[in-house]
Amino acid sequence: MIGMTGMTAAAPWTEVWGARELLRSLAVRNLKVKYQRSTLGFAWTLINPLLTLTVLAAVFTHVVKIAVPHYWAFLLSGYFVWNYLLQMISTATYVLAEHAGLRRSVAFPSEVLVLSAAASRLAEFAVEMALVVAALAVCHHSGVPASFSLLPLLVLLLILLSLGLVLPLAVLAAFYNDVQHAVPILLMMLFYASPVFYPVRLVPEAVRRLYFLNPIAGLLTLYHQVLYEGRFPPPALLGGVAAASVLLFLIGYAIFNRYKTVLAEIL
Amino acid sequence: MLCRGVVKRFFRYEHRTSSLREVFIRAVLRRPIHVRRAEFILDGFDLRVDPGEGVALIGSNGSGKSTALRLIAGIYVPTEGVVETHGRVTAVIELGAGFQTELTGLENVSLYAAVLGFKRRELAERLPDILAFAELGDFIHEPVKYYSSGMQARLAFSVAVCVRPDVLLIDEVLAVGDQAFRQRCLERLREFRRQGGALVVVSHDLENVRELCSRALWLERGRVRMEGTAEEVTAAYERENG
Numbered sequence: 001m002i003g004m005t006g007m008t009a010a011a012p013w014t015e016v017w018g019a020r021e022l023l024r025s026l027a028v029r030n031l032k033v034k035y036q037r038s039t040l041g042f043a044w045t046l047i048n049p050l051l052t053l054t055v056l057a058a059v060f061t062h063v064v065k066i067a068v069p070h071y072w073a074f075l076l077s078g079y080f081v082w083n084y085l086l087q088m089i090s091t092a093t094y095v096l097a098e099h100a101g102l103r104r105s106v107a108f109p110s111e112v113l114v115l116s117a118a119a120s121r122l123a124e125f126a127v128e129m130a131l132v133v134a135a136l137a138v139c140h141h142s143g144v145p146a147s148f149s150l151l152p153l154l155v156l157l158l159i160l161l162s163l164g165l166v167l168p169l170a171v172l173a174a175f176y177n178d179v180q181h182a183v184p185i186l187l188m189m190l191f192y193a194s195p196v197f198y199p200v201r202l203v204p205e206a207v208r209r210l211y212f213l214n215p216i217a218g219l220l221t222l223y224h225q226v227l228y229e230g231r232f233p234p235p236a237l238l239g240g241v242a243a244a245s246v247l248l249f250l251i252g253y254a255i256f257n258r259y260k261t262v263l264a265e266i267l
Numbered sequence: 268m269l270c271r272g273v274v275k276r277f278f279r280y281e282h283r284t285s286s287l288r289e290v291f292i293r294a295v296l297r298r299p300i301h302v303r304r305a306e307f308i309l310d311g312f313d314l315r316v317d318p319g320e321g322v323a324l325i326g327s328n329g330s331g332k333s334t335a336l337r338l339i340a341g342i343y344v345p346t347e348g349v350v351e352t353h354g355r356v357t358a359v360i361e362l363g364a365g366f367q368t369e370l371t372g373l374e375n376v377s378l379y380a381a382v383l384g385f386k387r388r389e390l391a392e393r394l395p396d397i398l399a400f401a402e403l404g405d406f407i408h409e410p411v412k413y414y415s416s417g418m419q420a421r422l423a424f425s426v427a428v429c430v431r432p433d434v435l436l437i438d439e440v441l442a443v444g445d446q447a448f449r450q451r452c453l454e455r456l457r458e459f460r461r462q463g464g465a466l467v468v469v470s471h472d473l474e475n476v477r478e479l480c481s482r483a484l485w486l487e488r489g490r491v492r493m494e495g496t497a498e499e500v501t502a503a504y505e506r507e508n509g
Contacts, residue, residue: 018384025381033369101364106382107341178286261344
């Protein structure tokens with residue numbers, strides 16, 4: 001209930017639960033605005049990642065030859081995960097500004113804006129993953145490996161990890177207007193620092209500890225093992241990524257909550 | 268609805284660093300990142316509005332009226348003090364600010380209802396009333412970006428009133444609509460009070476204030492200058508401001 005005793009009294013998750021109807025409406029609105037004027041609909045959003053995938057596949061099988069059998073299958077198993085993170089991180093830089101009017105005229109927990117963006121993106125991601133899983137099962141594994149059963153858990157980790165990055169970034173972007181210019185550069189660096197188009201085993205042993213400080217690297221490796229290699233990941237890796245994702249989420253959400261009361265006051 | 272000893276402090280910035288690059292440079296030069304001083308937009312604000320009561324906030328621009336409404340609405344969090352509201356609070360504060368201009372009027376209505384925590388079924392019950400009151404006709408199916416400011420005001424007001432809130436906050440929006448719509452609004456607001464709603468109005472139209480409200484508060488630079496019946500306070504305000 002809005003304004004029951006002001007916004008400070010309730011715990012954040014009770015607030016979000018109270019605003020679930022808003023969350024649903026905003027997520028639907030995001031999809032509506034996006035697909036309103038495109039007859040191709042969902043196929044249209046697939047064109048961009050598919051083109052990138054084609055280019056990557058062509059370059060790394062024919063020009064720079066990366067020794068990975070069924071390289072296209074390897075790419076598919078991680079690329080959409082990367083794409084999800086990329087889009088969520090970009091969204092973080094403008095989502096609060098986009099709804100400045102709403103935030104100034106009604107009281108609601110502002111993380112709902114971030115969560116609804118995540119929800120609508122997740123709906124698209126679900127369809128993408130369904131296609132990826134089907135393609136890998138039919139053309140790569142000729143069957144459904146048991147490891148695929150871990151996919152829901154991996155998606156959960158992706159959600160937690162991305163929110164952990166996106167929530168504090170959204171606050172930072174609300175305070176500092178050059179964040180939106182810095183983010184594309186950081187994303188480009190992150191693209192090379194994460195195993196999107198190459199497998200982790202090509203990373204020199206010596207720097208691998210450092211390399212895995214990037215939580216996205218661990219997460220993508222899990223997707224590669226589960227979807228591409230069709231095997232269960234080592235518990236240490238799974239546990240490590242899970243712990244990192246939960247921790248990032250909790251810290252990110254705490255940062256967001258620390259600053260969210262002043263968000264309505266800045267434009 | 269109750270405000271007790273509410274203080275709202277804002278910072279006025281002589282220099283506000285708005286880019287990370289500058290934060291970095293200032294950190295290296297050991298210069299302060301922000302140069303600011305505290306300013307009390309509201310200081311020691313007390314207000315109690317019971318069901319069925321109407322209270323007006325009057326005062327010159329910048330006296331803290333709109334800030335008070337935002338505090339009651341829960342959009343701002345008080346620096347000190349308590350704001351307590353019981354039941355559903357709706358507010359028409361900044362004209363059209365809450366609208367998603369890409370969406371149609373009808374879609375905006377359901378989005379706004381969702382912000383208020385309405386279930387879809389609850390909204391369906393109230394929708395005919397909202398549409399009838401807004402009198403937008405087929406325009407309700409057009410994106411809000413094509414609306415005139417009067418039409419936006421009608422839609423915002425209709426939704427805020429017709430969802431039957433317990434506390435209704437209105438900021439100067441009656442000024443926008445045409446004469447006929449204004450009359451209907453006034454009637455509707457009186458009816459709202461009769462049915463036990465608590466009304467808080469910010470207005471420069473003292474005629475409206477006297478018509479709608481039993482009590483009034485005169486705010487000056489964040490403090491309550493005078494409190495009393497709407498007649499007393501508006502008369503005193505008029506004496507001083509000609």
